[in-house]
Amino acid sequence: MTTEDTIKKIIAEALEVDVEKITDDLAINGIPEWNSIGNLAIINALEDKLDISFPIDDLFELTSVEGIVEEIAKLEKENA
């Protein structure tokens, strides 16, 4: 199972910010780098690095650290 720390690291790399900035309660527009384009960069990076594909119906849930962690846990459970 992918850890929360791994997810935060991928988000930080996608946004090109220090991982310390990716707090548990961070969401889109919480920092300048996480705008709509940044959000697409995060989704791209997570799909690429974790070899997963988010269903289109779930994409709008992927706008916060919490939502992303939950979605990945759900996908991994479905694929287990």
Add this chain to the structure above:
Amino acid sequence: MTCQLTTNHVKVVGVGACAPRFAEENMRLPIFADPSEAEKVVQSTGIERRHMVSPGTTASDLSVKAIGRLLEDLSWDIRTVDCLFYVCTSRDYIAPQTSCILQDRLGMRNDSFVMDLPLGCSGWVYGMSVVTSMMQTGFLKRGLLVAAETNTLNRSMKDRTVRPLFGDAGTVTALKFDPSWNHPNNFVFGVDGSGAEAIMAKFGGMRHPTTVDALQEREVEPGVVRKGTDMAVHGMDVFGFAIKRPPQSLKELAATFKIDMDSIDFLYLHQANFFIDEKIRKAFKIPPEKVPYCIRDYGNVTCASIPLTMATQDKAALSGRLNHCVACGFGVGLAWASMEFHLDRIHSSGVVDYES
């Protein structure tokens, strides 16, 4: 309940386009803090460059060139064209409508039907519904659907949320009434005006006229400087719309008209973002070769994106065989529409350069 339409006996015979020669490379834009930010935007949107007019060149100027080339290729005398529909929001004047100007510039007959349709990204599909409806009774035998836009003229060059996305192009789709053509054009439509502000140029109309204040540049946030008359795009609102409505609309079209999406030859999606379009493609399990793109080299050209894709991609397939096609346009309004249609050995004039 589905808002649907079927039109008959009107077929597309050709498509052509015109784009400014000058192209701006996204990787070299000065509005980005550094090359890595530019790279991130290119990777997230799929847009590497966009063609741009110079101020003073209008969408109708691009259209005249595209129309001229296509009519020449089809050996159509402009005086045999009975109707012209001009899909565009960056029109020449508030009044009169640009299609009247085009009637004169092109040399169309006085006894012809022309109309502006000021729609955005859904405009080509809506335009097809209007032109085929008007022509299907056979009184209007030849028609032109023009879809053109000079997006870059009302987007701020100092707004990093819109400058890398939009480009300019003029396109024309030629149609003819043919009583023996038995492939119907099937449509479904949708609109949600509560999302109007997601993509909006607030000042310059009658609700908020252009004032001196509206022409002042303001910094909305770092890297986003624009005037009240500039188009503002609220990224997340548009993102939420783009991942929800187009797939729903395509599912509605397929269910309403019993379309086997596996059997189609081409799916033409409005091209605002490569990543989102790819998500839609994968959701319908359509192979990549059936979903052509021109977004990498032209950006989001709003209503012109679907016909520009036809004019630039898969020329051999479009000119050599019967193609079962589906298209979906979605954007400003918010409005969306999907259609099923066939393209049978159509002529493509490609893209004419415009030196402005």
